[in-house]
Amino acid sequence: MYQIFSTPTCAKSQQVLPELCSPLGSSTPMDSVPLLRRPGQINKNIRRKKELDKHFKDQFIIDAGQKHFGPVSCKTCGMVYAAASPEDETQHAQYHQRLLEGIKFVGWKKERTMAEYWDGKIIVVFPDDPKYAVKKAEDVRELVDSELGFKQANLSRPSKIKTYLFVSNDRKIVGCVIAEHITQAFRVLSEDVHRTDFEKLKTVENQRAWRCSTEPERAICGVSRIWVFKLQRRRGIASRMVDTVRNTFMYGSFLSKTEIAFSDPTPDGKLFATKYCGTPNFLVYNFIS
Numbered sequence: 060m061y062q063i064f065s066t067p068t069c070a071k072s073q074q075v076l077p078e079l080c081s082p083l084g085s086s087t088p089m090d091s092v093p094l095l096r097r098p099g100q101i102n103k104n105i106r107r108k109k110e111l112d113k114h115f116k117d118q119f120i121i122d123a124g125q126k127h128f129g130p131v132s133c134k135t136c137g138m139v140y141a142a143a144s145p146e147d148e149t150q151h152a153q154y155h156q157r158l159l160e161g162i163k164f165v166g167w168k169k170e171r172t173m174a175e176y177w178d179g180k181i182i183v184v185f186p187d188d189p190k191y192a193v194k195k196a197e198d199v200r201e202l203v204d205s206e207l208g209f210k211q212a213n214l215s216r217p218s219k220i221k222t223y224l225f226v227s228n229d230r231k232i233v234g235c236v237i238a239e240h241i242t243q244a245f246r247v248l249s250e251d252v253h254r255t256d257f258e259k260l261k262t263v264e265n266q267r268a269w270r271c272s273t274e275p276e277r278a279i280c281g282v283s284r285i286w287v288f289k290l291q292r293r294r295g296i297a298s299r300m301v302d303t304v305r306n307t308f309m310y311g312s313f314l315s316k317t318e319i320a321f322s323d324p325t326p327d328g329k330l331f332a333t334k335y336c337g338t339p340n341f342l343v344y345n346f347i348s
């Protein structure tokens with residue numbers, strides 16, 4: 060018995076149906092195979108680049124020796140935009156400013172440092188921490204939500220979350236994991252038993268609907284949001300953050316990879332979780348049936 064989901068939007072369900080953090084096993088008839096129809100999460104920058112490439116192909120633009128021609132990718136904020144377009148330039152300037160402001164970290168007197176590395180450290184913010192810390196955590200969450208395309212996505216139980224932030228040596232917040240207590244989750248089912256190869260997963264499963272079991276399994280920690288600054292990805296930041304969550308989420312115990320679940324993962328999230336958990340059949344929670 061299983062359920063099918065479209066290529067998903069991590070935590071978007073919290074925006075649409077906040078109450079769904081008590082997952083759906085009970086509310087889903089055992090003989091039904093519900094299909095989610097909501098917009099798939101698309102990496103905004105890839106989509107933007109494609110749009111811009113198409114725009115430049117379709118439109119007849121005169122190369123009059125402009126400094127920049129065609130899509131450019133900002134080396135600081137990572138946004139892809141058309142440098143020749145005033146509208147795009149404005150959008151870029153706004154995004155750039157907002158991002159840099161959001162990820163700036165001045166340092167606090169009382170930081171709860173959970174792990175230290177050669178390239179930065181991981182701190183955690185609790186909901187009852189001083190206002191400035193909670194405000195920073197909220198600002199980062201808003202940035203993450205806007206990158207994921209969520210508008211006014213509320214957390215289901217804001218008083219219960221722990222926000223882990225990866226602060227780089229140059230005092231920028233380049234990673235964020237929001238973790239919450241859960242009691243059960245559901246296993247993602249493989250699309251095809253012959254397609255367990257990771258490369259195939261990347262190219263095939265990534266684009267497709269995914270299925271998960273209707274059988275709830277015990278889980279302890281839910282990853283509600285996981286995000287790494289675009290220009291710092293594939294450097295093990297997310298892996299180190301989830302390691303730290305597992306190590307510190309519950310006092311005195313180190314959670315196993317089978318005790319954590321991902322909230323309705325995006326394609327990026329799915330690839331990450333598959334690698335991190337060592338299986339495409341990792342646990343998920345908090346999705347729409």
Ligand code: COA
Pocket residue numbers: 069070207261284285286287288291292293294295296297298299321322323324325326327328329330331332334335
């Ligand atoms: N494509 C393919 N494999 C990926 C991947 C991607 N986009 N992201 C992670 N992986 C796999 C790789 O095997 C990687 O190891 P490798 O780099 O040695 O090959 C492994 O996961 C560990 O990745 P890591 O470097 O720890 O992850 P990260 O710091 O790049 O962060 C995300 C991963 C998902 C947090 C990041 O891509 C991100 O912020 N994406 C946008 C927000 C998002 O979609 N979040 C998921 C919500 S559920």
